[in-house]
Amino acid sequence: MALLPILQYPDPRLHKVAKSVVSVTEQTRKLIKDMAETMYAAPGVGLAATQVDVHERIVVIDVSEEHNDLKVLINPVLLNAEGEEESEEGCLSVPGIYEKVTRAEKVIVKALDENGKEFKLEADGLLAVCIQHEMDHLQGRVFVEHLSHLKQTRIRAKLKKQRRETL
Numbered sequence: 001m002a003l004l005p006i007l008q009y010p011d012p013r014l015h016k017v018a019k020s021v022v023s024v025t026e027q028t029r030k031l032i033k034d035m036a037e038t039m040y041a042a043p044g045v046g047l048a049a050t051q052v053d054v055h056e057r058i059v060v061i062d063v064s065e066e067h068n069d070l071k072v073l074i075n076p077v078l079l080n081a082e083g084e085e086e087s088e089e090g091c092l093s094v095p096g097i098y099e100k101v102t103r104a105e106k107v108i109v110k111a112l113d114e115n116g117k118e119f120k121l122e123a124d125g126l127l128a129v130c131i132q133h134e135m136d137h138l139q140g141r142v143f144v145e146h147l148s149h150l151k152q153t154r155i156r157a158k159l160k161k162q163r164r165e166t167l
């Protein structure tokens with residue numbers, strides 16, 4: 001068990017595009033365990049491997065209050081997206097920043113689980129938002145990149161100031 005350091009925006013490594021997992025091995029499961037532990041400790045409702053500087057298509061999500069509904073998505077593929085909904089998002093790589101983002105309201109994804117078995121998942125609400133947020137990370141995209149350039153500039157300035165003050 002280990003807590004992994006989370007990359008902080010604007011780190012260029014957050015923009016790397018993750019590669020598909022070729023085979024789900026013991027090593028994959030070890031990484032997933034550490035990612036889940038890191039997500040719960042943060043605390044967060046999701047974590048993409050990109051955020052812990054591993055550029056493979058692996059995501060963990062748990063939107064339950066009790067932390068007892070871990071979802072592992074390896075090589076996730078969006079099969080369907082419908083509707084639009086705006087909701088406030090945050091990100092463990094962009095601490096203290098919360099902004100509204102418009103995403104699909106409902107999604108259907110397929111992925112492999114930690115045993116390499118394919119499954120489909122239909123989601124709405126926070127789970128749907130989180131799936132899309134994490135799949136963005138795997139493409140090297142951070143949620144603030146959905147915002148205007150002016151907002152992005154202000155966010156970078158705010159993060160710099162925050163970091164100066166906590167150093």
Ligand code: GNR
Binds near residue numbers: 048091129130
């Ligand atoms: O913990 C998180 N909360 C959250 C809230 C609204 C929309 C998306 C998220 S994901 C975020 C964890 C994270 O950064 N995942 O990449």
Ligand code: NI
Binds near residue numbers: 090091092093133137
């Ligand atoms: Ni995030």
